[in-house]
Amino acid sequence: MISEYFDVKIRVIFPRITKPLPEKDNAQINAVGNFNYEPPKTVASTSDVIADNDIFIPKTNKEKVENLKNTLSDLENKFEKILKYINKKCKHIVLEYDPNLTKNEALAAAEAELFGYASGAITYDMYEQTVRFQEKIDRYISHLSIENNGRLESVA
Amino acid sequence: MALFIYKYNEDNSEFIEISKNGAGTSPIQTTHNGTDGQVVEEKLYLKNDDQSLFFTNVELSATPPKMVRVGDINYPEAFINYKIIIQDEQPTESEWLAVESGNKVNFETIGTNQAADLSYKPFWIQVGIAPGTRVQTIDGVSLYLSAEANTIGG
Numbered sequence: 001m002i003s004e005y006f007d008v009k010i011r012v013i014f015p016r017i018t019k020p021l022p023e024k025d026n027a028q029i030n031a032v033g034n035f036n037y038e039p040p041k042t043v044a045s046t047s048d049v050i051a052d053n054d055i056f057i058p059k060t061n062k063e064k065v066e067n068l069k070n071t072l073s074d075l076e077n078k079f080e081k082i083l084k085y086i087n088k089k090c091k092h093i094v095l096e097y098d099p100n101l102t103k104n105e106a107l108a109a110a111e112a113e114l115f116g117y118a119s120g121a122i123t124y125d126m127y128e129q130t131v132r133f134q135e136k137i138d139r140y141i142s143h144l145s146i147e148n149n150g151r152l153e154s155v156a
Numbered sequence: 157m158a159l160f161i162y163k164y165n166e167d168n169s170e171f172i173e174i175s176k177n178g179a180g181t182s183p184i185q186t187t188h189n190g191t192d193g194q195v196v197e198e199k200l201y202l203k204n205d206d207q208s209l210f211f212t213n214v215e216l217s218a219t220p221p222k223m224v225r226v227g228d229i230n231y232p233e234a235f236i237n238y239k240i241i242i243q244d245e246q247p248t249e250s251e252w253l254a255v256e257s258g259n260k261v262n263f264e265t266i267g268t269n270q271a272a273d274l275s276y277k278p279f280w281i282q283v284g285i286a287p288g289t290r291v292q293t294i295d296g297v298s299l300y301l302s303a304e305a306n307t308i309g310g
Contacts (some may be wrong), residue, residue, distance in 0.1 A: 002300045002304070003300065004159070005176055007181075007295070009180070100187050
C-alpha cells in the first residue's frame with residue numbers, strides 16, 4: 001500500500017475594487033520606447049544673455065559647498081513637483097494580474113509581503129508606497145553604512 | 157510511487173507536477189474573496205509515470221476530512237468546503253451539491269496486468285470559503301492519495 005499527501009494552498013484575500021486599464025492608457029504604456037522626442041525650439045533672447053552674465057560663480061570652497069547644497073535642494077524640490085504631477089496623472093492606473101497563475105507567483109508573493117495579501121491588483125498608490133518605502137530603506141542603510149565606516153556587517 | 161497529480165498551465169500548454177508531503181514548491185493553489193466568501197473549482201489530473209506498474213484501489217480524498225475549521229475566535233463560522241469529483245467536464249452545481257465536503261473518490265484501477273496506463277486522468281476539486289473569513293494563507297490541507305502498486309506481468 002502506498003500513500004502520498006499532495007500540497008494544497010488556499011489563499012483568502014480582501015479584493016479591492018479595480019477597473020481594467022483603459023485602451024488609451026494601455027496603448028500609451030505599450031508605446032513607451034517608440035516615442036519621438038523633439039526638443040523645444042528656443043531662441044536665446046537678450047535678457048537670457050544678460051541673465052547668464054549675472055550667474056553667481058562661487059570662489060571659495062565654502063561658497064562652492066553652499067552653492068552645491070542650494071542646487072541640490074532646488075533639484076529635490078523640482079523632482080518632488082514632477083513626482084506629484086506624475087502621481088496625479090497616473091492615479092487611475094491599475095495593474096491587474098491573476099494571482100493563481102504560476103507565472104505571477106513572485107508578484108503575488110511580493111504584494112502579499114508588502115500589503116498583507118495578494119489582491120491581484122496593484123494600484124499606482126501601492127506602487128508609490130513601495131517606491132517611498134524603498135527610499136527609506138536605502139537612506140537607513142546608507143546611514144548605518146556611514147556610522148560603521150562603510151561596513152554593513154551589522155545591518156541585519 | 158509513480159502516481160502524480162498535475163495541473164495544466166494554459167499559458168504554455170504544459171502539465172505542472174503538484175508538490176507533495178508539505179514541500180510546498182508547487183501546490184494546488186486557490187484564491188478566495190474572504191469578504192463575500194467564494195467557491196473556486198479547479199481541474200487536475202492524476203497520472204502514472206511508471207511503465208512497469210499498474211495500480212489498484214486508487215483512492216483520493218481531501219484531508220483533513222469533513223468541514224475544516226479555519227477561523228479563530230473572531231471568525232468562528234469560517235470553514236473550508238472541500239470536495240472532489242472524478243470527471244472530465246466541469247461538474248454542475250447540482251453535481252457538487254450531491255457530494256459531501258471531505259469526500260473520498262475511487263479511480264479503481266489505473267492500467268492492467270498487461271499494460272500500464274500513462275494517460276492523464278482528469279478530476280475536479282471544489283474549494284469554498286465562507287463569507288467573513290479573515291485574510292490568510294491556509295496550507296494545512298492536502299489531497300491524500302492511496303493505492304496499491306503492482307508490477308505488470310507479475
